[in-house]
Amino acid sequence: MSSFNIFSMAFLLALVVIKGADLIADGLVHPIIKLEKNSYVVPGVAAQDTGKSDEASGPTLEPVEPLLAAANLENGQKVAKKRLQCHTFEKGGKAKTGPNLWDVVGNAVAHLEGYAYSKAMRTHGGTWTYEKLNEYLYKPRKSVPGTKMSFAGLKKVQDRADLIAYIASMSDSPKPFPAS
Numbered sequence: 582m583s584s585f586n587i588f589s590m591a592f593l594l595a596l597v598v599i600k601g602a603d604l605i606a607d608g609l610v611h612p613i614i615k616l617e618k619n620s621y622v623v624p625g626v627a628a629q630d631t632g633k634s635d636e637a638s639g640p641t642l643e644p645v646e647p648l649l650a651a652a653n654l655e656n657g658q659k660v661a662k663k664r665l666q667c668h669t670f671e672k673g674g675k676a677k678t679g680p681n682l683w684d685v686v687g688n689a690v691a692h693l694e695g696y697a698y699s700k701a702m703r704t705h706g707g708t709w710t711y712e713k714l715n716e717y718l719y720k721p722r723k724s725v726p727g728t729k730m731s732f733a734g735l736k737k738v739q740d741r742a743d744l745i746a747y748i749a750s751m752s753d754s755p756k757p758f759p760a761s
């Protein structure tokens with residue numbers, strides 16, 4: 582092999598080694614900034630939230646209490662009517678897939694005798710406050726993990742407020758709405 586070939590191969594090898602060392606050094610000194618959705622992560626540095634929300638974590642739950650006093654009960658009844666295959670709302674109504682919802686607002690979670698609640702619901706505890714109902718009707722399975730209510734939930738806060746105001750009226754002594 583001619584000296585020229587040996588020389589050029591040695592030169593090339595040196596180039597590869599230098600470049601390789603350079604890349605490693607670069608990785609060590611200037612970490613690769615990974616762009617994650619709505620935030621960016623620098624190895625060893627806490628994620629910087631860019632303030633926008635994304636589906637994974639999902640937008641924050643908007644409260645319904647400020648909307649109840651001015652809620653549209655007619656729309657609430659319409660929303661409820663679409664789910665009559667699962668619940669009755671009137672006094673003394675029979676359980677269907679789900680329990681009767683008469684007087685459920687302000688009542689204990691899983692309060693009805695004789696209805697076979699899921700273990701998750703039976704052991705969940707607490708009462709159906711306006712905001713607990715808001716959370717449950719937004720994402721039932723997130724609010725009560727293990728619930729057997731196979732309902733995707735209601736995305737629009739106004740629909741939830743109208744519905745909750747409507748089912749609140751389904752009682753002998755409806756609970757007052759918080760001042761808005």
Ligand code: HEM
Pocket residue numbers: 660661664666667668678679680682685689690691692693697698699700701702703709718727728729730731732744748
């Ligand atoms: C208008 C929409 C709905 C409202 C306001 C609503 C409300 C509720 C509430 C408040 C409970 C708990 C009741 C209690 O603690 O006594 C419940 C449970 C339940 N609902 Fe619904 N629901 C709705 C839609 C649905 C739909 C569409 C289904 C059927 C696909 C359903 C099936 C159930 C079942 C099976 C339970 C028992 C859950 C368990 O034991 O884990 N609901 N619902």
